[in-house]
């Protein structure tokens with residue numbers, strides 16, 4: 001019930017349209033109640049009395065009423081669809097807006113397919129209820145109640161006797177309702193799983209094909225499809241069992257009406273016109289009853305779908321701007337301080353919590369270029385993700401320009417930090433739009449300038465439509481290195497006080513990397529830069545190097561200082577120069593740096 005009360009909050013802004021639809025619907029029902037009475041008058045006062053004028057009068061009234069009914073039905077249909085569509089529009093907008101704001105920790109666990117399914121199928125189920133489902137409920141109720149009262153007033157005994165089967169219909173309906181609810185719950189959940197399987201397969205199709213796992217993947221999909229099929233079949237069986245039975249009870253109403261009504265006409269306790277009118281009224285009783293099963297279906301679908309949608313809306317934002325919106329800095333100098341920062345990723349239980357960063361302290365001056373080195377899994381990416389509050393520190397504090405990052409307006413803070421992530425994502429749009437993603441108003445010259453800095457301008461000019469070339473979904477059509485350079489240009493264009501390069505040149509060849517770093521040298525001037533890298537060639541321009549080991553800073557200093565220490569950096573240096581001091585060092589470093597990088 002709670003879920004419907006919450007849904008009505010979305011209907012409330014359209015109460016004017018709801019009122020119009022209900023008024024039209026009431027007018028339609030009024031005509032439905034009047035029409036059989038007009039027929040009765042035509043028979044009893046016209047045909048029985050052999051008055052053609054009376055017959056013509058009532059027939060014309062019937063025709064006029066029918067015409068009016070067509071008009072009001074049109075307005076009602078439009079108004080009800082408008083309400084349904086508006087509700088779905090608002091809900092989808094709100095859901096999408098919330099999805100945009102949800103934190104990284106949410107997406108770490110969320111399944112894309114489930115989200116897609118909620119944004120489409122579940123919302124559609126909600127719309128069906130708030131649109132014609134709700135209107136049908138009102139129409140059905142008004143028609144049934146109105147017809148019943150009019151029939152009682154015309155001939156109460158015949159009315160009551162013919163409706164003895166109605167309690168049986170209600171019993172069947174209750175049983176159906178009890179069973180079909182869980183069935184719809186299963187179907188909605190399975191639809192989410194099916195979409196997830198489909199989405200994962202399509203996203204990972206290259207891996208599937210490379211490992212020749214098409215058959216296994218197909219079997220996985222078939223299994224989910226089969227489960228979905230079976231659930232729908234079980235639901236259909238429930239419907240097939242309940243609907244005809246309810247239809248039968250409804251038919252009995254009609255039968256009894258004719259039988260008992262016929263007896264009353266023979267005994268002259270009821271006119272033939274009333275019997276004919278009853279025949280018509282019978283539909284006003286039968287159709288709402290017959291449609292009740294369908295209404296239960298729509299309601300149960302919405303009852304199962306709406307909580308799936310609300311669950312997303314109710315997910316709190318793990319990371320958000322402070323109350324009041326937070327500080328909106330006009331500019332930042334880029335001074336960064338980690339003060340005894342510890343961090344663990346959200347985990348289901350305390351036992352699973354593992355500190356990825358441990359009491360880490362680091363002070364970076366404005367304009368300083370800091371390289372972050374360390375073995376795979378040592379916490380490098382985590383460290384820089386904390387900067388832009390992709391996650392919040394779990395202990396200690398992180399300050400930018402002397403203020404805790406949590407005091408800033410989140411959007412503004414992120415605008416001041418440009419990140420070139422390890423994995424580049426390009427949108428299905430032109431290269432220009434991809435580069436200008438963070439600054440949609442950038443001029444052509446600015447975009448080209450950024451592309452030049454990232455050493456991608458010349459390549460873009462060789463593409464069929466230059467900067468207007470559409471790079472397909474996920475940037476298909478560009479090599480890994482080219483994609484990385486587009487992402488680099490995207491970050492450079494933002495002109496941020498803090499620039500973060502997370503393995504940003506890992507996919508480019510050494511010559512291009514060197515060219516990018518030469519260009520970056522100019523770009524980095526006046527900005528605080530963090531360079532996460534495994535290759536020493538990537539960090540030549542860094543003022544300082546920090547080496548992470550198990551979430552703590554194991555070494556830090558300049559190239560020279562670190563080389564002079566007999567630590568990770570020196571061993572890495574020798575390994576990459578091809579002169580490891582000991583075989584053991586080489587093995588250790590290979591393991592630490594991650595094979596195959």
Ligand SMILES: Nc1ncnc2c1ncn2[C@@H]1O[C@H](COP(=O)(O)OP(=O)(O)OP(=O)(O)O)[C@@H](O)[C@H]1O
Nearest residue numbers: 108345356374375376377378379380381382383594
């Ligand atoms: N989203 C996440 N949820 C849970 N644990 C995570 C998540 N991301 C990373 N980790 C864990 O945190 C640790 C540090 O990961 P991080 O990505 O910071 O390492 P890294 O030093 O950047 O490694 P690499 O050089 O391989 O990219 C790893 O043990 C990893 O398993």
